[in-house]
Amino acid sequence: MHALMKSAATILTILALLTPARADEGEKLKSGYDYAVPATQAFQDDDFAGPALVFLEDGEAAWSKVDGSQGKSCASCHPDPAVEMKGVGSAYPKYDAASKKPISLLQKINRERKDRMGAKAWSWSSPSLLGISAFIMAQSQGMTFDINIDGPMEPFFNKGKKLYNTRNGQLNMACKHCHSDYADNLLRGNVLSNGLANGFPTYRLGAQKLVSLHTRFRGCEKRLRAQPFKLQSDEYVNLELFLKWRGRNIVVEMPSVRL
Amino acid sequence: MPVHRYAPLLCAAFFLLFVIAATQTFAGEQLNADQPLAGTKSGDAKAGKNVFIHRKKGNCLACHVVTSLDYILFHGEVGPPLDGVGSNLSEAEIRLQVMDPRINNPDTIMPPYHRTEGLNRVLVKYKDKTILSAQQVEDIVAYLKTLKDE
Numbered sequence: 001m002h003a004l005m006k007s008a009a010t011i012l013t014i015l016a017l018l019t020p021a022r023a024d025e026g027e028k029l030k031s032g033y034d035y036a037v038p039a040t041q042a043f044q045d046d047d048f049a050g051p052a053l054v055f056l057e058d059g060e061a062a063w064s065k066v067d068g069s070q071g072k073s074c075a076s077c078h079p080d081p082a083v084e085m086k087g088v089g090s091a092y093p094k095y096d097a098a099s100k101k102p103i104s105l106l107q108k109i110n111r112e113r114k115d116r117m118g119a120k121a122w123s124w125s126s127p128s129l130l131g132i133s134a135f136i137m138a139q140s141q142g143m144t145f146d147i148n149i150d151g152p153m154e155p156f157f158n159k160g161k162k163l164y165n166t167r168n169g170q171l172n173m174a175c176k177h178c179h180s181d182y183a184d185n186l187l188r189g190n191v192l193s194n195g196l197a198n199g200f201p202t203y204r205l206g207a208q209k210l211v212s213l214h215t216r217f218r219g220c221e222k223r224l225r226a227q228p229f230k231l232q233s234d235e236y237v238n239l240e241l242f243l244k245w246r247g248r249n250i251v252v253e254m255p256s257v258r259l
Numbered sequence: 260m261p262v263h264r265y266a267p268l269l270c271a272a273f274f275l276l277f278v279i280a281a282t283q284t285f286a287g288e289q290l291n292a293d294q295p296l297a298g299t300k301s302g303d304a305k306a307g308k309n310v311f312i313h314r315k316k317g318n319c320l321a322c323h324v325v326t327s328l329d330y331i332l333f334h335g336e337v338g339p340p341l342d343g344v345g346s347n348l349s350e351a352e353i354r355l356q357v358m359d360p361r362i363n364n365p366d367t368i369m370p371p372y373h374r375t376e377g378l379n380r381v382l383v384k385y386k387d388k389t390i391l392s393a394q395q396v397e398d399i400v401a402y403l404k405t406l407k408d409e
Binding site: 170171173178182225227 | 320321322332333334335336337361366368370371375377378379380381382383385388390
């Protein structure tokens with residue numbers, strides 16, 4: 001009897017060690033680009049006159065613009081963004097030891113402006129902030145997302161995953177209903193996408209300007225008649241963390257154009 | 260075992276189960292969709308069609324195809340087509356599905372159009388309000404009953 005228990009314990013231990021620490025979601029995911037109609041894709045692919053380019057160029061120009069009490073620009077500390085910012089944007093949200101929680105790219109930009117440049121934080125939906133963030137993301141163009149969800153990040157990741165799977169609003173839907181369970185189905189005239197974050201801040205055709213991921217969250221939640229969280233709230237940073245991990249193998253697209 | 264001694268008790272137990280099953284429940288609440296909703300006038304199919312189509316009321320074409328409405332472009336396909344629903348489902352079944360589809364399928368994507376129980380973080384202006392009024396539910400039921408198999 002004792003021998004049987006021992007071998008059972010051995011087998012179970014071996015099985016436990018062989019099991020991956022976190023199973024993949026198992027979803028077949030596609031970029032929003034693949035869900036877009038050809039005309040929208042053409043807007044994104046247009047290297048000469050695409051509608052997102054002017055915002056990207058503004059972001060690039062802002063990189064060298066002096067701002068704040070220290071008389072610095074981004075370029076003062078980062079003179080070669082093509083090299084120094086490569087793979088940087090695609091690693092956010094990251095764990096921030098100072099605040100003991102994940103920090104998004106937009107939050108990091110404003111923190112650097114305040115701490116190093118003595119400049120005022122931009123509002124979360126300001127064209128200046130979105131332009132610079134698009135420029136940073138463009139340096140990670142074509143790269144997968146390098147998102148760490150282990151150690152101190154794990155509880156925040158779990159909260160984000162929970163929010164993704166929780167029904168909200170008078171219409172009583174969770175993100176997962178449209179973007180996982182019923183992706184590829186027609187909602188009125190549009191095919192439901194996987195709701196990934198790889199193209200943000202994206203140029204939205206209706207808004208005719210760059211739109212941040214959290215603004216998109218708010219819009220979705222209001223459509224469900226749910227009370228949305230604030231831009232750059234903990235809830236939305238956690239959700240962003242989950243989404244970027246979920247879609248980590250779908251590469252960064254910048255510029256990107258979406259409906 | 261002396262079954263005849265327990266027969267009355269068993270009968271009572273089965274009757275109770277029957278009563279519970281006859282009125283569908285969600286989260287312990289009662290939901291009786293067998294009769295028209297209290298305080299409503301007889302359902303008007305024409306008014307129901309308008310509620311069905313209206314994007315801020317039923318908005319049903321967001322998810323459902325209705326071939327007789329094909330003069331309106333782009334019907335959604337998230338839910339099943341509703342052609343023939345008036346032949347395939349009873350009035351009570353239609354009313355139940357519109358009022359609270361969670362009772363038929365707890366994992367449904369379809370909103371509960373006349374129930375607020377179990378809702379979470381509702382936008383302030385819609386808090387404690389149903390998507391459709393009782394009369395709108397009756398009107399939509401009347402409209403859906405007209406969608407018969409050809």
